[in-house]
Every structure is written in structure tokens, then in C-alpha cells.
Amino acid sequence: MSTTTAETAAKSGLPERDRLLRLLQEYGIYAALLLLILVATGMDGSFLSAGNARVQLFQVSPALLVALGMALVIGTEGIDLSVGAVIALSAAVVPLYLGWGLGLALPIALLLGAVSGLVAGAMVAFARVQPIVATLSLMIGVRGLAELINGDSAKPVTDAALLDLGGNAFLGVPLMAWLTALAAVAVGLVVRRTTFGRQLVAVGDNPRASRLAGLPVRRVQVTVYVISGVLAALAGVLIVGHGAEADPANQGLDMELTAITAVVVGGTPLSGGRIRVLGTVAGALFMQLLTAVLTQHNVPVSYTQITEAAIICFAVYASRERGTR
Amino acid sequence: MSSTAARPRAAVPVTANRLEAVAGLIQRQGAPTVLVLVCVVASATSSTFPTWSNISSILANNCFVWLLALGMTFVITTGGIDLSVGSLYALGGVLAARGAQTGTWLALLLPIAVCAAWGTLQGLLVARAGMAPFIVTLAGLLGARGLLQALTDEGSTTYLVPAHSDFLRLASGIWTPVLIVAVLFALGALLLTRTRFGATVTAIGGNENAAGLMGLPVRRTKVQVYLLSGTLAGIAGAMGGSRLGSGVTTIGVGYELTAIAAVVIGGTLLTGGSGSVGGTVCGVLLLAVINNLIDQYASQYGSAFTDTVNGAFLAVVVLLQTLLSRARRLG
Numbered sequence: 001m002s003t004t005t006a007e008t009a010a011k012s013g014l015p016e017r018d019r020l021l022r023l024l025q026e027y028g029i030y031a032a033l034l035l036l037i038l039v040a041t042g043m044d045g046s047f048l049s050a051g052n053a054r055v056q057l058f059q060v061s062p063a064l065l066v067a068l069g070m071a072l073v074i075g076t077e078g079i080d081l082s083v084g085a086v087i088a089l090s091a092a093v094v095p096l097y098l099g100w101g102l103g104l105a106l107p108i109a110l111l112l113g114a115v116s117g118l119v120a121g122a123m124v125a126f127a128r129v130q131p132i133v134a135t136l137s138l139m140i141g142v143r144g145l146a147e148l149i150n151g152d153s154a155k156p157v158t159d160a161a162l163l164d165l166g167g168n169a170f171l172g173v174p175l176m177a178w179l180t181a182l183a184a185v186a187v188g189l190v191v192r193r194t195t196f197g198r199q200l201v202a203v204g205d206n207p208r209a210s211r212l213a214g215l216p217v218r219r220v221q222v223t224v225y226v227i228s229g230v231l232a233a234l235a236g237v238l239i240v241g242h243g244a245e246a247d248p249a250n251q252g253l254d255m256e257l258t259a260i261t262a263v264v265v266g267g268t269p270l271s272g273g274r275i276r277v278l279g280t281v282a283g284a285l286f287m288q289l290l291t292a293v294l295t296q297h298n299v300p301v302s303y304t305q306i307t308e309a310a311i312i313c314f315a316v317y318a319s320r321e322r323g324t325r
Numbered sequence: 326m327s328s329t330a331a332r333p334r335a336a337v338p339v340t341a342n343r344l345e346a347v348a349g350l351i352q353r354q355g356a357p358t359v360l361v362l363v364c365v366v367a368s369a370t371s372s373t374f375p376t377w378s379n380i381s382s383i384l385a386n387n388c389f390v391w392l393l394a395l396g397m398t399f400v401i402t403t404g405g406i407d408l409s410v411g412s413l414y415a416l417g418g419v420l421a422a423r424g425a426q427t428g429t430w431l432a433l434l435l436p437i438a439v440c441a442a443w444g445t446l447q448g449l450l451v452a453r454a455g456m457a458p459f460i461v462t463l464a465g466l467l468g469a470r471g472l473l474q475a476l477t478d479e480g481s482t483t484y485l486v487p488a489h490s491d492f493l494r495l496a497s498g499i500w501t502p503v504l505i506v507a508v509l510f511a512l513g514a515l516l517l518t519r520t521r522f523g524a525t526v527t528a529i530g531g532n533e534n535a536a537g538l539m540g541l542p543v544r545r546t547k548v549q550v551y552l553l554s555g556t557l558a559g560i561a562g563a564m565g566g567s568r569l570g571s572g573v574t575t576i577g578v579g580y581e582l583t584a585i586a587a588v589v590i591g592g593t594l595l596t597g598g599s600g601s602v603g604g605t606v607c608g609v610l611l612l613a614v615i616n617n618l619i620d621q622y623a624s625q626y627g628s629a630f631t632d633t634v635n636g637a638f639l640a641v642v643v644l645l646q647t648l649l650s651r652a653r654r655l656g
Binding site: 127130132133134136138140141142143144147148257264270271300301302303306308309310313316317 | 406450454456457459460461463464465467468470471472473474475479582585586589595596629630631632633634635636637639640643644648
């Protein structure tokens, strides 16, 4: 009715199918999340209970933290495969310094995550190595390093402060979920409201034009990998605290896939230039709840995997770049 | 002079620039050089390395990764990537063992057909739907693992190849599998360097738009490349199933990364447009020899040490590759 001329023009220029896809890309993930919650509640009334919600929040928080960092990296047209290995590195170093208290162990873990991100960022920005390969070599090397530091066996963790951080709740919501929400708001504000956020999106959209326009392209690239590394390291500490053990050989495995999936399903295009923070939150929640529902109803793991694969494909298909045909 | 380049290269101006020529030479011949060096040093320092049993085990144990790397060479040369090959290899092994219940031919053809179809589907999604290869094949990795788990009732059922089956002869011993791989690699090398298809593959990686404008069948070739990669993963799976005598569900995890690493170390540029089958041979061998050497000291350090060294090694090689290819572009 009261559509502006610009909108009308845009609409008339788009075929029907593309308009649908555009809508799907814009709001699809929220609709899907809502639908999933409704269906799950319909099948099992206790799905919406406080207890179940808390369990799901514990599960999703570390993955979402990692996904937020991944969203920034993907926004610059990069990808970070090293996040799972950084989680393992956290798990390896935290027990070493817990004797001095969490106050020392946590900063050291975060610092190492930053160093790993710095290496990845330097390889991408200065040596112009493809992000996939740069972070792939870190993924192999850093996990090896973590296992090297840790030795063969998983270590039980008994530090009260860390167990509280990983297991306690405030106002009925897990501490780690508060922390993750804080991180999500911070990342959202950075993307929306800061110069750095604008630069980041510009770099992802067109690195060459950004460089010519005088943006600090390399600094932006290094910074996103550092942020991704720090968030992954924090996720690692939370995972150790929640599980009450440090197991670098197994913790954080496949986390890079989980995070990339959350970002992609949330509508952030892999080609960079656009970041959807709220979409990433919804994407992470959607994948977590989907897995939970399928597991709860005794669907075999294999079908869960196939379902996830199909959803990833569909999400990417819906959010791909539509060039002129 | 750079006109002595190993093979005709599309769209590279012939500039007689010494820096460029040297950088190009190292980039193309780096892997064999390092391989020879490592082998010489290893033979000099280790008494167990140069033995026949050790060398033959290196060859026979890496057959499967070799085939995956061969397919990966073509995919990466077009500027794509195929993360699904490790899963397809495992799926192929299970399908082969399942097919062997019925007959030898089914054991051979079932994995190849299914993996080829899987590859084709991925190729269509990449080429026709314009989706990112990384994500499509990532979904392929998950999906193929899922299918494999579904086929084996979540890994609880193990299909055994019947003890009297001729299928067991496919990859037994050392010479049969090595010979199969050698023949496939020779064919692959010819395909990449001597055929219209190979030239198109290289052209797509060099500049996809330009290749399209020149009237090359870009989409069709891209589909064919993923089809080829899937087929080779299926052959590797069939050989794996034959060698192990059963469908093992847990194998192949991370093989795609080894294959990618081998291809990159062999001098194929990840940005596409420059691939070398011979380089991939050296890449796989180099990784295998280094792993073998590290394993000899494994009693002291353990597998974590292997991973650390491998990761560092890959990082160094990729950095060198990037710097060298840039030197060539500047030249």
C-alpha cells in the first residue's frame, strides 16, 4: 500500500522466486527457529520447561561464542578452521595454571588464543595465504601442540571458581549464557556502531577497493582472526569448566563445522561483506535445538547428520550471491 | 629462459625474467627436491628407513590417500575444494564389503557408482547453483558419514568380505595396489596436460569468467571435476575394502586434509590455475616419508608430535608457495 517508489522498483526488478528467496534469507532462520520450538513443544510438553532450556543454553553457549568470532572472520571473506584446536589448547593450558587460580589461568588461555589468531591473521593479511589453508595448518599444528602439552590422558578439574563459571546459574540462566549474550551484544554493537565494524564489512565486500580507499585492510584482517581466537579460547575454558575435565584430544572436535554452520544458517554469506549477528545467534540455537530434538526422539545419529548436511546446503542455496543472469 | 617451462601454460606471457624463472622452477620442482633431500638425510641417519620392507609399506599404505589427492588435484586446479573425499572413501569401503556379499563385480562397481553419483551431485550444486565448494563438500562430508552410519546401523554392523571372494585379490600385497595407483596417476597426468579437458580445468582456475567468455564449457567441466574426485574416492574405497577385508566405518577421517596438504605441497596453487599431477605424487610421498620418520621416533614423542610437525611443515610450505607464486607474478 504505502510502499516507496524505491521498493516498488526493486520489487518489479526481481523475479518472484528471487523475492521469495530474499525474504527467506532475511527472516527464514527466525521462522525456522520458531517453528522448531513449536513442533518440539507440541511433541513433548516438557521441551519448553526451565530445566530443558537451561540444559540447551549450557550446550549452545560455547558453540555460539565461537560462532560469533567466526561470523566476523566470514564477514571479511575469510574462514577460521583453527577454532576447535584453540579450544583444545585452552583445555591443555588451563590445568597447568589453575594452581595459581582462575585469575591467572583464564588470561593465559585467552592470550594463547590471541596468539594463534595473530598467526592466522598474519598469514592471511601479510603473506596472502588463503584463509582455508592458513587456518587448516593451524588446526593440525595447534591441536598437536595441545596434546603435546597435555600428554595422553584427560585431566579432572577441581578448581571451584572454574567449576562455578562452567556450571552455575544466575537468575536461573547459566553464567556462561550471560557471558555469551554479553559477547553477542558486544559483537553486534561493534559491527553496527563502530568504524572498525564498517571497515570490516567493506573489506569483506571488496578488499581491493577498500585498500585503494585507504582502509587499514591488513589490520582489520588480523584483528578478526585475533578476536576469533580469543572467543574460541574462552569457549574452551567454559567447556573445561562445564565438563569438569580437560581433554585436549577430544574437546572442540568438529567445533569449526558447528560454528560455520551456525553462521551460514543464520544468513551470513560466505562471500563476505555482510554480517548477521542476531542471525548467527538464531542459527546456533536452531542447530542445537534440532540436534536435541532429534536425539530426544531417538533418531539415529546418522540421520541427524544427513539432516544437518541438507540444512547447510539449503541455507547456502538461499543466501548465495545472485548475480545477473 | 622461461620458455623451458615444464608444460604449456595458458595465458602466461613469455617474459624472460630470471627471478620469475627461478621462482617458477622452485615452485614446480620444490617438492621433488625436498623429497630427495629428506630421503637422503633419512637414509643416512636411520638404519630402518632405507630397508625394502619399510619403503614398500610406505607405498602400499598410502595408496588410498594418493587417489584422493589425484582427484583433489583436478578440483583445486579449477579453484574449488573437495572436503568430502575422506567420507566417500570410508563409504566406498563399506559399500564394497556390502557388495562383496553378492559378487566381486558388485563389490567393485557399487562403491564407484555411488561415490561418482555423490561427486556429480556436489558438482551440480557448485557449478549450476553457484554455491561455495567449501560448504557444498562440507555438507557432503557430513552427509556421506551419515549415510555410512545408516548403512551399518550406526556402526554396529560390520560387513565382511567373504573369505573365498576374488575381490580380496584387488588390493592384496604391495604390487597390485601400487600398480593400480601408478596407472591411474599416469592417466591423470595425461588428462591434465594433454587433453582439452585438462586445458579447460586449468583455464577455469586461471580466470573463470575469461574461460566462459572464450566459449569453454565451464559448468560442465566443473561438474566433471567433482565427478572425477568422487569416482577416485570410490576406487580408493573399493581398494580399502578389499585390503581390510571388511567395511570399517571409522577410517578416512581427516584424509581430505592430508590430500589437500599433499596437493598444496606438490605445487598446485590453491587459488587454481596451476596444477601438477607429478607434484601431487611428490607431495603424498613427502608427507608419507616425514610421517614414517616421525613414527620411528614415536616411541619417544607420540602422535601429537607428528601433528605438530605436520601442521608447522604445511604452514611453511604454503607460505613459500605463496611467496614464490607472487615472485612469479611480479616478474
